[in-house]
Ligand code: SF4
């Protein structure tokens with residue numbers, strides 16, 4: 001499957017919100033909402049599970065719409081953190097890369 005690399009380097013194509021949206025799958029929306037409710041300790045309903053991907057036009061999951069990394073990338077006029085010379089030292093995107101090293105690899109593959 002082709003990757004859809006988000007501003008931070010995560011692959012939106014492998015995200016359940018993205019998959020549920022592009023296949024309009026209400027069962028997956030409900031499952032994802034239950035899973036994320038626990039994971040993010042937040043009130044997440046199936047109706048909130050709509051997202052076409054970080055850098056694609058269309059709906060965004062609420063957190064992704066307010067994401068500090070996405071906002072930082074946009075404010076600097078970049079496409080992703082791969083355009084920034086702070087990519088490997090940045091404290092904003094650093095947590096993601098610590099927990100999901102593949103995200104940093106995805107960004108490096110863009111350069
Ligand atoms: S931007 Fe959307 S598709 Fe990408 S990780 Fe966030 S919720 Fe998933």
Ligand code: SF4
Pocket residue numbers: 068069072073076078080081084085086087088090091092093
């Ligand atoms: S400062 Fe950090 S979050 Fe902002 S574009 Fe650069 S690497 Fe990304």
